[in-house]
Amino acid sequence: MDYRRLPLSVGPLLCLLLCLFLCLPAESRAASQAVNNEPDRLLKKIIIDNTITLYGHEFYRAFAGYLAEVTGSVYYDHVTLKEVRSSRSGNAILIEHGQAVLYRVTVYPADRYMQTKAKQAAVVVSGKIGQEQLNVLFSQGGDLAGDEL
Numbered sequence: 001m002d003y004r005r006l007p008l009s010v011g012p013l014l015c016l017l018l019c020l021f022l023c024l025p026a027e028s029r030a031a032s033q034a035v036n037n038e039p040d041r042l043l044k045k046i047i048i049d050n051t052i053t054l055y056g057h058e059f060y061r062a063f064a065g066y067l068a069e070v071t072g073s074v075y076y077d078h079v080t081l082k083e084v085r086s087s088r089s090g091n092a093i094l095i096e097h098g099q100a101v102l103y104r105v106t107v108y109p110a111d112r113y114m115q116t117k118a119k120q121a122a123v124v125v126s127g128k129i130g131q132e133q134l135n136v137l138f139s140q141g142g143d144l145a146g147d148e149l
Helices: 010-023 026-042 054-071 114-140
Strands: 046-050 078-084 091-097 100-107
Touching: 046 054, 054 078, 054 091, 054 100, 054 114, 091 114, 100 114
Parallel strands: 046 078
Antiparallel strands: 078 091, 091 100
């Protein structure tokens, strides 16, 4: 871009804007970057519902509520609930984090203990996710080898 061909009032204005941007303190630029990273943090607590029956969806709603209560401010990438249909006795719901199955529970169409099962699953899944995050943090330290943990 040839600045000599711009009108006289635009050239000094561009220089002024460039100087203002370069003179901004680094803290304000870091704060604006932190605000831009906010949506990423909000996407950390996603629970994917891959259930197919009505009572599978009921279990999902109860589990999601209890998991939000139990985990509090702990962030996890995503948790998936998958339902495997069975013709003779209830449906199995697999709760996965990443590629690992963290919990497996069987639910029935007229299950009186659906809320209890969902609460128990939330407690177990929360504990396993917390343990997994601790293992990752401990394994990232360069001071300890894998066998020293």
